[in-house]
Amino acid sequence: MRPLTTGLPTALILVCAMTGTVQAAPEIQNKVLAHAVNVELGKEAPRPHEAPLSSGALYPALAATGELARRARSQAGTASLLAEAASPGSSERGPTVGCPNVFTAGDRTNVRVNQDCSLRRQAEEVVAINPNNPRNLVAGQNDSRIGWNHCGYDYSFDGGRTWGDMVPPFFQYIMGDGHTADACSDPTATFDSSGNAYVAGVLFDVFAPASSYVAMKSNAGIGGAYYHSPAPGPFQKFSDDPVGVIASNNDPNVFNDKPFIVADSHRGSPKRDYVYATWTRFSATTAGVGFNSPIYFSQSSDGGATWSAGIEVSGAAAVCTVGSAESNANACDQDQGSDPIVGPDGTVYVSFANFNTPGFLINQALVVSCPAKADCSNAASWRAPSKAADTFDFQPFVPNAATGCSPGTQCLPPNGYRMQDSTEISISVDNNSRLYVTFGDFRNGQPNCLFTAANPTPPCDNDVFYTYSTDGGVTWSAPHTLTPAGSAQWQPWSGVTADGSTLWVAYYDRSYGNCEQTGCNDITLARVRNPASKSPSVSHRRLTTASMPNLVPSNNPVQAGFLGDYMWLAVDPSGNPLVVWADTRGLGGTVEEDIYFFREED
Numbered sequence: 001m002r003p004l005t006t007g008l009p010t011a012l013i014l015v016c017a018m019t020g021t022v023q024a025a026p027e028i029q030n031k032v033l034a035h036a037v038n039v040e041l042g043k044e045a046p047r048p049h050e051a052p053l054s055s056g057a058l059y060p061a062l063a064a065t066g067e068l069a070r071r072a073r074s075q076a077g078t079a080s081l082l083a084e085a086a087s088p089g090s091s092e093r094g095p096t097v098g099c100p101n102v103f104t105a106g107d108r109t110n111v112r113v114n115q116d117c118s119l120r121r122q123a124e125e126v127v128a129i130n131p132n133n134p135r136n137l138v139a140g141q142n143d144s145r146i147g148w149n150h151c152g153y154d155y156s157f158d159g160g161r162t163w164g165d166m167v168p169p170f171f172q173y174i175m176g177d178g179h180t181a182d183a184c185s186d187p188t189a190t191f192d193s194s195g196n197a198y199v200a201g202v203l204f205d206v207f208a209p210a211s212s213y214v215a216m217k218s219n220a221g222i223g224g225a226y227y228h229s230p231a232p233g234p235f236q237k238f239s240d241d242p243v244g245v246i247a248s249n250n251d252p253n254v255f256n257d258k259p260f261i262v263a264d265s266h267r268g269s270p271k272r273d274y275v276y277a278t279w280t281r282f283s284a285t286t287a288g289v290g291f292n293s294p295i296y297f298s299q300s301s302d303g304g305a306t307w308s309a310g311i312e313v314s315g316a317a318a319v320c321t322v323g324s325a326e327s328n329a330n331a332c333d334q335d336q337g338s339d340p341i342v343g344p345d346g347t348v349y350v351s352f353a354n355f356n357t358p359g360f361l362i363n364q365a366l367v368v369s370c371p372a373k374a375d376c377s378n379a380a381s382w383r384a385p386s387k388a389a390d391t392f393d394f395q396p397f398v399p400n401a402a403t404g405c406s407p408g409t410q411c412l413p414p415n416g417y418r419m420q421d422s423t424e425i426s427i428s429v430d431n432n433s434r435l436y437v438t439f440g441d442f443r444n445g446q447p448n449c450l451f452t453a454a455n456p457t458p459p460c461d462n463d464v465f466y467t468y469s470t471d472g473g474v475t476w477s478a479p480h481t482l483t484p485a486g487s488a489q490w491q492p493w494s495g496v497t498a499d500g501s502t503l504w505v506a507y508y509d510r511s512y513g514n515c516e517q518t519g520c521n522d523i524t525l526a527r528v529r530n531p532a533s534k535s536p537s538v539s540h541r542r543l544t545t546a547s548m549p550n551l552v553p554s555n556n557p558v559q560a561g562f563l564g565d566y567m568w569l570a571v572d573p574s575g576n577p578l579v580v581w582a583d584t585r586g587l588g589g590t591v592e593e594d595i596y597f598f599r600e601e602d
Helices: 010-019 031-040 055-064 067-075 078-086
Strands: 102-105 108-112 122-129 137-143 152-156 164-166 183-191 197-204 211-218 244-249 254-263 275-284 295-300 335-342 348-354 362-370 383-392 426-429 435-441 463-469 489-496 502-509 522-529 537-542 568-571 577-585 591-599
Touching (some): 055 067, 122 183, 137 197, 197 254, 254 335, 383 435, 463 489, 502 577
Antiparallel strands (some): 102 108, 137 152, 348 362, 362 383, 435 463
């Protein structure tokens, strides 16, 4: 029988947990999720070479088990927290239905994307551009307005000046355990060449083992204003059933995580309008390090209605030397954070983080590809991984109750946000099939802020880099540094113009004012001209109109410790970048997370 509490709203679970009216939460049955929660709480140590579960999957479990309520009680009075949990919205309401907001400073405009009036967290964002109408945009985010987390999606028909939003019709889907999901995480979105929009996310239970990866469609002309079943039929636009099922498991040893989708929107491609999905498939095993997490792939050639059987595409290579849970000792099977992209000829490229490395906290960014003329649903069609770069993940592990940094988390004080280098690796491709991979790491970190420091303090020197390939990913350039010394920059995302003349990279930045010491942060946009050359030209632009306050338990005990695992940047047909990020400048002067948008136009 399904546990009673998993069918209740998160706010009610929080109230019950704090008042003692509900018995202790049942045990988490999915072994992957249970292990991730124990690592987060410091009850178990992460295994060597083990990839981390995404934050979007972890936080619903922390909420459902009462851990977030416990943290909140330690930081705030029960009465005030109960009042917030019982109230669905903020006391600050806009003049229209919804709560829009715009920050302006000079020629910079930051537009609030999610339109809910609640003080609920939105983070981990994506944005996609309709190739037939670049003013039509779709965005998505982990959205907590109806619980931790339930994917939310947004749409705009005026280039991002105004937005509408919704939660998608995922939650009527019956998973393998016979009931609907407790949470949805890591929303993802794309457009095909015909202007059809697709969204997807990972559904899962906390106290039951099931997890699924499902997709919905918004036909051309609807533009993401609502979603319906991808299955063809005379009433398709009016139906939300059936969903497109990419993966579905009811196995306590399997957890599907960190999904992204991308459509082939190139009109000259032999696989025009195919939709591709990648994700991390975590498995509890008795081999290797005890868990394995290869990158999986599936494709749809019929508008998201049906999907090919999932296959492992992270492959094997000489650069993967330790920790394999497979029969091949060089299997690259300890992975996380895949990002798929499609080249102009229809070739599919996927970047991801890999942990099959001998160095302690020295991991790597790998890239695999499937040629346009090959059957990508066949694992034999995929080229073995090449190494784009090493990543040096030396951020400190020391927990800090004041910042919200958890025992099993790497953070950069005075922020308590988790540093997940493995989920911020992005790949882009230009019309000449030149590839660009962007990532962040701590190779230049100061001794006072290294993982070896007993009491890590700023300044911390986390940096952002990119590397490129001019031969389809066979070989890669040395990493180019994009950020200044002496301060922290992290969570980059990137996109390249079609002609390859400009690489755009956006990231969180503590280099403004005294943010390196106080923990406030901004969003910076780097413009790299001639990126596939030995002498690129780099300039920077501050996108935020003012610094975002540091989110800590003292100003928001419920949301502290999490700013998402990634942000997003997309480039429109004119070569202009569009950026979305999680911003802590909350409604009514509060400190809480919402999604904001910026569009750079020449």
